[in-house]
Amino acid sequence: MVRWEPGAGERLRVAALELYVRQGFEQTxxxxxxxxxxxxxxxxxxxxxxxxxxxxxxxxxxQEAFLAGVNAAPPTAAPLEMIASALAxxxxxxxDDRRNWSRQRQSVIAANPALKERELLKLATLAAxxxxxxxxxxxxxxxxxxxxxxxxxxxxxxxxxxxxxxxxRSLAAIEHEVLGELAALTTGLATALDRGPA
Amino acid sequence: MVRWEPGAGERLRVAALELYVRQGFEQTxxxxxxxxxxxxxxxxxxxxxxxxxxxxxxxxxxQEAFLAGVNAAPPTAAPLEMIASALAxxxxxxxDDRRNWSRQRQSVIAANPALKERELLKLATLAAxxxxxxxxxxxxxxxxxxxxxxxxxxxxxxxxxxxxxxxxRSLAAIEHEVLGELAALTTGLATALDRGPA
DNA sequence: GTCTATAGTGCGATAGAC
DNA sequence: GTCTATCGCACTATAGAC
Numbered sequence: 001m002v003r004w005e006p007g008a009g010e011r012l013r014v015a016a017l018e019l020y021v022r023q024g025f026e027q028t029x030x031x032x033x034x035x036x037x038x039x040x041x042x043x044x045x046x047x048x049x050x051x052x053x054x055x056x057x058x059x060x061x062x063q064e065a066f067l068a069g070v071n072a073a074p075p076t077a078a079p080l081e082m083i084a085s086a087l088a089x090x091x092x093x094x095x096d097d098r099r100n101w102s103r104q105r106q107s108v109i110a111a112n113p114a115l116k117e118r119e120l121l122k123l124a125t126l127a128a129x130x131x132x133x134x135x136x137x138x139x140x141x142x143x144x145x146x147x148x149x150x151x152x153x154x155x156x157x158x159x160x161x162x163x164x165x166x167x168x169r170s171l172a173a174i175e176h177e178v179l180g181e182l183a184a185l186t187t188g189l190a191t192a193l194d195r196g197p198a
Numbered sequence: 199m200v201r202w203e204p205g206a207g208e209r210l211r212v213a214a215l216e217l218y219v220r221q222g223f224e225q226t227x228x229x230x231x232x233x234x235x236x237x238x239x240x241x242x243x244x245x246x247x248x249x250x251x252x253x254x255x256x257x258x259x260x261q262e263a264f265l266a267g268v269n270a271a272p273p274t275a276a277p278l279e280m281i282a283s284a285l286a287x288x289x290x291x292x293x294d295d296r297r298n299w300s301r302q303r304q305s306v307i308a309a310n311p312a313l314k315e316r317e318l319l320k321l322a323t324l325a326a327x328x329x330x331x332x333x334x335x336x337x338x339x340x341x342x343x344x345x346x347x348x349x350x351x352x353x354x355x356x357x358x359x360x361x362x363x364x365x366x367r368s369l370a371a372i373e374h375e376v377l378g379e380l381a382a383l384t385t386g387l388a389t390a391l392d393r394g395p396a
Numbered sequence: 397g398t399c400t401a402t403a404g405t406g407c408g409a410t411a412g413a414c
Numbered sequence: 415g416t417c418t419a420t421c422g423c424a425c426t427a428t429a430g431a432c
């Protein structure tokens with residue numbers, strides 16, 4: 001008999017999502033989560049900084065995929081071409097068999113503003129990291145920020161569509177379409193701005 | 199001698215910012231803020247849902263300005279032209295004499311992730327409202343979301359530049375420039391996507 | 397205005413593995 | 415013995431209930 005079951009963090013994660021789904025985020029106490037896997041509240045807080053963090057990836061694997069995608073683009077690529085490369089790479093993190101799990105997790109997040117806040121912070125942190133990577137590849141500071149924010153926007157819109165009812169396409173295919181729509185939207189705006197009023 | 203000073207909410211707001219600046223957000227208790235203006239903790243929570251909310255506009259005047267700007271654009275305007283109109287209208291909320299106050303407030307927010315989270319939620323809520331207004335004017339659902347998110351991105355980037363050290367231009371002027379840069383970034387991407395790899 | 401549940405922190409104790 | 419995961423206890427502050 002071992003003194004501790006292995007993988008305490010992962011067990012807490014699974015238990016937390018299940019309880020959040022069953023009875024809601026606010027109706028679930030940290031004590032309840034911990035006890036359900038034979039641990040104490042104090043141990044929960046050794047693994048997660050707070051009650052929300054248990055739903056988010058602490059290793060930032062998605063961020064690493066995005067950065068790898070940026071750096072995989074050819075040196076001659078325009079900023080948004082690097083973003084397109086990053087989106088394609090990151091899509092590998094969401095194969096079709098994860099779609100249902102993503103739907104469940106997202107329904108919990110959507111139901112609670114506090115969780116939505118945390119998700120937005122993660123996305124903003126991701127955008128900042130991408131912008132930094134673009135700057136490291138020679139993109140001007142402000143252009144890098146704009147391109148990175150546009151990238152996470154496209155990712156967010158595509159992800160929302162990916163988990164929509166009845167959606168069959170892969171995340172990569174949806175991302176490609178959404179990025180194209182963004183490009184179409186801005187086409188012609190530059191000239192319109194020059195002739196129009198401030 | 200009046201029974202109570204007018205504008206309890208406003209007094210709490212001023213006291214909170216001052217204390218957050220002086221000693222930090224986490225080092226300041228709600229009790230401390232309330233007592234400093236002769237009120238109790240209980241009263242603070244009658245005015246603000248939580249400790250962070252005291253730094254944010256509860257009336258969403260900025261959001262109203264954005265929506266008015268969207269609806270002020272001519273019916274023939276393209277989605278991003280409606281966004282340009284909204285940005286121009288909203289800039290009126292940040293005259294030059296507010297710049298220093300904005301700098302102070304933003305330095306507090308930047309120093310605390312919890313406050314950053316709340317700000318991101320407000321921005322996301324603003325984007326959702328703008329998207330809704332665009333849809334009401336006939337813009338397709340996904341295009342409306344993309345245009346609205348791009349609008350808040352431009353606003354955020356421009357605002358950051360507006361409060362940067364030494365910046366002299368008006369917010370409206372900076373917004374115009376940033377929107378132009380976004381348009382330039384995406385120019386040519388649509389055709390590049392068609393010929394490039396997925 | 398009072399009372400209470402819960403989140404989250406700090407520090408020390410414990411009990412195994414090595 | 416050291417190292418480390420976990421627990422126990424005391425405590426504060428937020429936030430909501432009554």
